[in-house]
Amino acid sequence: MLSRTAENLFWLARYVERAEYIARTIDATLRVTALPAAYIGKTNEWESALLTAGASRSFYDTYAEANEHNVVEYLSFNPANPSSIRNCIEQARLNSRAVRTALTVEMWDTINGAWIELQEVWSKGTTSREELARFLRFVQETSLRFDGSAYRTMLRNDAYWFSRLGVHLERADNTARILDVKYHVLLPDEEQVGGPLDFYQWRSILRAVSALTAYHWVYRETLKPWLIADLLILNDSLPRSLASCYDNLARNLDQIGVAYGRQGPAQRHARGVRNRLEHSHMDDIFQRGVHEFIQEFIADNARLGEIITKQYLV
């Protein structure tokens, strides 16, 4: 297929995944901040939401204060924020138009429909929490529909695999980012472990990656920080864990390699990261430092994006 088509499919999937992640981050933050102040402590959850969304630097070009109104507006609708949900959906639609021939009708319909709704219903943003909740649900449902229609209607060929690469690369980045911002509350030797603040922070992390219920199914225990870290980093049965993302990345790249009859640096790099995750234990990671581990992972993940681009997309 055309390199540009593959590139568009890859980024289309990334934008949709990113929109969902930002919606989940806002949703999780709203839940924490709805608690009485005694439970939250002194941290500014909206500041932390910005960090998680990777938007904290540019935010202050537009706003002076990281409060609910400003952050929600910036992350959801602000045109100056390249990763705002609105920009993600607009970019996704632009990418879709450019590769319409590679999309199934159902996928096009999802993106085009979301874009129309964005213009017709959400052009002025949201004015109440109820509206905001509806908006966030709309974004998450768009992502689910997009993912579902890709899964159910796309031919299993390179178009599908490049689209999946986008999903998993973006997802791995998002999960790693939330871990990077919140890693301090996951450290086992943190003071006040098990205090109300931590408990709600943990819940909010799990909620942001839609893993709250999964946690209970996997561990059948109350929330423990190292188990949360284990779930999000190493447990390959959780779709948003780093391990699962890299299982998928390595497999999809392998499928492309087989179809094209040629393996390359992207395949080797993805396998390398996957193998490292497979052979890691939480104890070692804590000993070496969660922060360092995550930082290294984020760099590795970004590197994979560059290698894929060089090998296939230009």
Add this chain to the structure above:
Amino acid sequence: MAVAFDEMNDPGGDIRQAYSELSRWLKETPPDALHYRRQEAELLFRRIGITFAVYGDAEAQERLIPFDVIPRILSGKEWVILEKGLKQRVRALNLFLRDIYHNRDILRAGVIPDDLIFQNPVFRPEMNGQGVPHDIYVHIAGIDIVRVDAEDFIVLEDNARTPSGVSYMLENREIMMRLFPDLFARHRIAPVERYPDELLAALCSVAPRSASAEPTVALLTPGVYNSAYYEHSFLADKLGIELVEGRDLIVKNEEVFMRTTEGLKRVDVIYRRVDDDFLDPLTFRPDSVLGVPGLMSAYAAGNITLANAVGTGIADDKAIYSYMPEIVKFYLAEEPILKNVPTWRCREPRELAYVLDNLADLVVKEVHGSGGYGMLIGPAATKATIEAFRDKLKREPEGFIAQPTLALSTCPTCTEAGLAPRHVDLRPFVLTGRDRTTVVPGGLTRVALKEGSLVVNSSQGGGTKDTWILDE
């Protein structure tokens, strides 16, 4: 201006035969039902994303062309004549182009003045002596046809460069079949859906000799911001070929390749929807980012077929248009089946004088214009507009032609006040491949939605209709 020819009702108040069943159906169908179907149609169009862009209109970057649900109907007998006339016309266009870029018999015979060709900015000296596969220059033609009475079909314009609109012919039919299955059941309507197959066959048949047995065809688009982008992606999809932009292509050793995830892949035929000027920055406009550097060298080497060929603009130029009856006779020794609109060439002083004296009654068009931009419709224009045009004409008479204001035929059309006659034209699409020329029975009917308006262009508020050719 004469009373317009009404395609459904004859002057005696009877319904013409082709419309008899539709007329009965309209009487049985409550107005509400029509209104409801109209809304449904609009929703479908928006969902599918069939839009076009209006240049210079930021608000309406993507707009829907209004779709009128009342079909325009031609009888099988009428179609037979039209089809014959279209094939004749396109054959003549191809022979003319071959001649202009080679022997120039027609110039030597004095049928057309030399300077009309050589002074013409759409004449491409790069094409002099350059062969094209099977001498076909115009693979896809869109010939704009109007009617003023029951007898004749008149050609308003030949579009031999990159005619658009065929996606509407196909999508309008799809949507009509979804919305009005009962109405279809009551007619025998010639299908249009084989157009993509015919187009692909025509394109493959003109592949260069160096191509493999299964030539690779690609559609070259200027990109998502082009007003016809939807059509480009629609056609690429229907043909099952890659939709490429200039940046996807690269020329190496006078061959054209596209950049794919598996490396470079040779392309043999390009159905290009990019104008000549932008095709190759090394040959034409150096500032073009839409084109492919070196494309013309591969073309000259005979390693790529461009459809349509470079330089076809010289055949659909509005000044050349006025010579079409002579062109048909010169190459085919036949009487033209389709008529021309009488045309005054403002480049000729005597004709200019007549035009200046009668501006208020004439339509004046730019020789190189299209899309309904930059034209004067005398009877509908204000005094000031006419005077402004008079100055333009005097300053640059060779840039204009003038024609009488035609009373374009009308078809019943949905309006706020119920069904009413509106002026229409028709653009059928003529395909030419190695062995044959085909016209899929149908075309794009454009309708001027404003009462009394004669401008059918979508950029000027025109709409479209499904066009039915009855299979009798």
